[in-house]
Amino acid sequence: SIDAERLLGRIRELGQIGRGSDGRLVRLAATDADKAGRDALVSWLRTAGLEVAVDRIGNIFGIWRTADNADEPPVLLGSHIDTVINAGIYDGCYGVLSGLEVIETLKAAGHAPARPIAVAAFTNEEGVRYAPDMMGSLVYAGGLPVEEALATVGSDETTLGAELERIGYKGSKEPGFLKPHAYVELHIEQGPVLEREGVPIGAVENLQGISWQRVTIKGEANHAGTTPMTMRRDAGHAAARVVTFLRDRARNANTPTVATVGCMSFEPNAINVIPSQATFTVDLRDPDEQRLQVEEAALAAYLKELAADEEVTISVERLARFEPVTFDRKIVELVEDAARRRGLASKRMTSGAGHDAQMIARIAPSAMIFVPSIGGISHNPREHTPDASAVAGANILLEVVSRLAAE
Amino acid sequence: SIDAERLLGRIRELGQIGRGSDGRLVRLAATDADKAGRDALVSWLRTAGLEVAVDRIGNIFGIWRTADNADEPPVLLGSHIDTVINAGIYDGCYGVLSGLEVIETLKAAGHAPARPIAVAAFTNEEGVRYAPDMMGSLVYAGGLPVEEALATVGSDETTLGAELERIGYKGSKEPGFLKPHAYVELHIEQGPVLEREGVPIGAVENLQGISWQRVTIKGEANHAGTTPMTMRRDAGHAAARVVTFLRDRARNANTPTVATVGCMSFEPNAINVIPSQATFTVDLRDPDEQRLQVEEAALAAYLKELAADEEVTISVERLARFEPVTFDRKIVELVEDAARRRGLASKRMTSGAGHDAQMIARIAPSAMIFVPSIGGISHNPREHTPDASAVAGANILLEVVSRLAAE
Numbered sequence: 001s002i003d004a005e006r007l008l009g010r011i012r013e014l015g016q017i018g019r020g021s022d023g024r025l026v027r028l029a030a031t032d033a034d035k036a037g038r039d040a041l042v043s044w045l046r047t048a049g050l051e052v053a054v055d056r057i058g059n060i061f062g063i064w065r066t067a068d069n070a071d072e073p074p075v076l077l078g079s080h081i082d083t084v085i086n087a088g089i090y091d092g093c094y095g096v097l098s099g100l101e102v103i104e105t106l107k108a109a110g111h112a113p114a115r116p117i118a119v120a121a122f123t124n125e126e127g128v129r130y131a132p133d134m135m136g137s138l139v140y141a142g143g144l145p146v147e148e149a150l151a152t153v154g155s156d157e158t159t160l161g162a163e164l165e166r167i168g169y170k171g172s173k174e175p176g177f178l179k180p181h182a183y184v185e186l187h188i189e190q191g192p193v194l195e196r197e198g199v200p201i202g203a204v205e206n207l208q209g210i211s212w213q214r215v216t217i218k219g220e221a222n223h224a225g226t227t228p229m230t231m232r233r234d235a236g237h238a239a240a241r242v243v244t245f246l247r248d249r250a251r252n253a254n255t256p257t258v259a260t261v262g263c264m265s266f267e268p269n270a271i272n273v274i275p276s277q278a279t280f281t282v283d284l285r286d287p288d289e290q291r292l293q294v295e296e297a298a299l300a301a302y303l304k305e306l307a308a309d310e311e312v313t314i315s316v317e318r319l320a321r322f323e324p325v326t327f328d329r330k331i332v333e334l335v336e337d338a339a340r341r342r343g344l345a346s347k348r349m350t351s352g353a354g355h356d357a358q359m360i361a362r363i364a365p366s367a368m369i370f371v372p373s374i375g376g377i378s379h380n381p382r383e384h385t386p387d388a389s390a391v392a393g394a395n396i397l398l399e400v401v402s403r404l405a406a407e
Numbered sequence: 408s409i410d411a412e413r414l415l416g417r418i419r420e421l422g423q424i425g426r427g428s429d430g431r432l433v434r435l436a437a438t439d440a441d442k443a444g445r446d447a448l449v450s451w452l453r454t455a456g457l458e459v460a461v462d463r464i465g466n467i468f469g470i471w472r473t474a475d476n477a478d479e480p481p482v483l484l485g486s487h488i489d490t491v492i493n494a495g496i497y498d499g500c501y502g503v504l505s506g507l508e509v510i511e512t513l514k515a516a517g518h519a520p521a522r523p524i525a526v527a528a529f530t531n532e533e534g535v536r537y538a539p540d541m542m543g544s545l546v547y548a549g550g551l552p553v554e555e556a557l558a559t560v561g562s563d564e565t566t567l568g569a570e571l572e573r574i575g576y577k578g579s580k581e582p583g584f585l586k587p588h589a590y591v592e593l594h595i596e597q598g599p600v601l602e603r604e605g606v607p608i609g610a611v612e613n614l615q616g617i618s619w620q621r622v623t624i625k626g627e628a629n630h631a632g633t634t635p636m637t638m639r640r641d642a643g644h645a646a647a648r649v650v651t652f653l654r655d656r657a658r659n660a661n662t663p664t665v666a667t668v669g670c671m672s673f674e675p676n677a678i679n680v681i682p683s684q685a686t687f688t689v690d691l692r693d694p695d696e697q698r699l700q701v702e703e704a705a706l707a708a709y710l711k712e713l714a715a716d717e718e719v720t721i722s723v724e725r726l727a728r729f730e731p732v733t734f735d736r737k738i739v740e741l742v743e744d745a746a747r748r749r750g751l752a753s754k755r756m757t758s759g760a761g762h763d764a765q766m767i768a769r770i771a772p773s774a775m776i777f778v779p780s781i782g783g784i785s786h787n788p789r790e791h792t793p794d795a796s797a798v799a800g801a802n803i804l805l806e807v808v809s810r811l812a813a814e
């Protein structure tokens with residue numbers, strides 16, 4: 001079994017890095033806070049005696065190989081250590097630190113695996129600063145050219161490549177340099193299912209499709225006091241109608257579709273000026289590709305109607321689009337089997353969140369292990385997974401990795 | 408008659424001060440751009456041989472008095488030179504520069520008025536940076552203690568008093584130091600009525616009530632991908648419902664009520680996080696005080712319902728509240744009379760915008776003169792009044808002032 005104290009201690013320690021004087025944890029990709037988090041991780045990888053490598057998109061790898069297995073494709077574990085704004089401490093970090101923990105445990109036990117085992121922390125999984133999300137793993141899997149990814153301009157107008165250079169994490173390895181034999185990602189569920197059903201382990205068999213768009217509505221600025229209601233071309237009002245349209249549609253459908261408007265800004269954003277422009281993001285998800293396309297089409301049709309009805313012009317920019325992914329059946333069964341052997345119930349489930357596993361699945365058999373999130377809360381400082389659950393998940397990872405590394 | 412070229416030239420010159428490299432005119436109260444605009448105005452006042460005074464809230468006065476009339480209460484003209492974000496060149500500036508133009512014209516003609524004539528540029532009329540709007544004239548009229556006004560914290564977290572000090576316009580005169588005999592404000596209509604009806608001069612007999620509030624809705628941040636639609640407490644969605652409620656209600660009522668949401672912001676404002684907080688402003692106006700109260704009550708009742716329905720908490724902060732104002736009948740008749748004598752049609756009308764005249768009406772007989780705004784467009788760079796209309800308005804002001812200064 002893994003060293004529970006060491007794992008939990010590191011999760012808490014990393015959770016303090018990037019915490020502001022206001023108490024909020026914000027460790028956006030390629031910021032100074034991310035650098036501090038990366039530095040801590042690298043020092044733990046070194047202490048564990050692992051070989052550290054960084055690729056051109058800033059993905060960090062800790063590799064354990066021996067003279068006997070060095071030529072075999074490794075078993076890769078991983079996740080990410082970047083966070084959202086005002087984040088919890090588990091999302092991503094739990095998976096990376098558990099991967100390290102599993103390797104240290106096997107090493108200390110004198111284990112001699114048939115293949116190398118490596119742990120990865122992928123760059124910019126959250127996608128808050130740079131879109132798309134899961135960028136480091138997407139590049140690693142060959143889904144986005146590294147030069148294009150490095151040129152991405154962020155929500156703060158910075159460029160990812162320049163920021164990685166600045167914090168010293170633009171590495172030299174070519175993304176994809178380690179071709180994994182298999183990839184396993186341990187993560188908190190971030191949703192309510194496991195806790196509600198009292199099941200400690202999720203064997204994640206698929207992951208829903210993700211569609212991100214940025215919508216810009218242009219109307220006409222005018223005086224709030226003198227412009228009759230019938231003569232307005234109010235971009236803010238048009239945007240509000242999209243927010244309620246998306247919510248009502250997703251809520252009333254008897255499907256798992258989710259729709260979220262997370263970002264919103266008005267121009268000129270003055271109390272007595274009718275908004276000339278509103279810009280907002282749309283996050284649409286569905287486990288079924290067909291249905292996701294239907295939802296995208298419904299939004300497009302609504303925007304067209306709205307433009308005519310409100311006399312505004314509307315443009316849409318695509319920020320990310322990933323189809324649903326089905327994970328490797330054999331690894332999912334290994335997860336179920338490991339849970340059984342440890343006397344824990346497990347449940348096959350769908351991931352609502354995007355994960356690096358979804359990208360690495362393009363180049364290697366992949367699957368995920370979930371543990372419960374209290375109240376289903378994530379992307380929130382109250383995100384919490386009880387210690388016992390976190391430790392149980394890491395031990396399941398240990399079992400699965402031992403099997404995969406013996407193949 | 409006034410010197411048309413001099414007036415129009417100054418309007419254009421002032422309209423270049425505070426214009427950014429992006430071409431946008433932004434001269435918010437007590438900023439560096441405002442200082443530059445004030446400096447230009449003061450130099451014109453000095454050139455015209457006027458006595459310049461600045462009071463503790465930064466209102467600027469150019470006073471023309473003679474040995475013969477120095478003890479009489481002056482006729483006061485005025486408006487403001489602060490602007491909104493991405494403004495036109497007429498709003499406020501037209502009235503201040505026309506006041507100066509009228510004084511220069513009378514002086515040059517060897518006129519010897521029975522009372523002093525002064526022109527004022529009141530601080531922070533727009534209210535974009537510091538609420539409430541019409542702040543300088545409100546303080547001048549005794550409606551807000553000067554210390555309280557100077558302590559106002561702005562939308563950019565600055566304090567008005569410190570900013571006035573910084574730009575060198577925290578004067579020493581006590582607000583109210585000149586007790587006017589009468590106050591006349593010339594302004595662009597900023598609405599569509601005069602142009603639509605083909606009437607060149609508005610004799611403004613009243614001004615609608617203004618209610619400004621800031622609403623903060625707190626919900627719960629959670630993951631956009633994993634949180635089922637039925638388990639969300641989405642502050643952004645709740646805010647969107649308020650926007651559509653206000654618009655639908657004002658639009659469907661058969662009344663002149665106007666309702667505007669000009670400012671909006673989400674927290675944490677991240678694409679894959681359900682908004683934990685939404686903050687927005689509500690600008691409600693009606694010429695009828697009773698009806699304005701009914702609209703405020705309807706909003707309050709809706710927010711209460713909404714809080715329960717969306718499981719969010721809602722707080723409301725009042726930013727400004729002014730009752731409708733009726734102007735001085737005698738001055739309104741002087742405006743009509745002056746138009747008649749100049750062979751121009753005029754129309755009695757209500758002001759949709761707030762104006763300094765609304766505040767000064769508390770301490771002196773006051774009224775306003777409107778000229779047409781093309782397309783009814785204001786608070787927009789396309790704000791426009793044809794040269795001939797602007798000159799006609801200034802000549803009406805000249806007539807009215809001559810009469811009032813002779814009383």
Ligand SMILES: NC(=O)NCCC(=O)O
Nearest residue numbers: 125126133353354632679
């Ligand atoms: N796991 C996670 O929060 N990923 C961020 C990408 C997403 O929005 O799903």
Ligand SMILES: NC(=O)NCCC(=O)O
Nearest residue numbers: 225272532533540760761
């Ligand atoms: N005239 C004018 O635009 N005043 C600003 C205050 C208001 O919003 O009415």
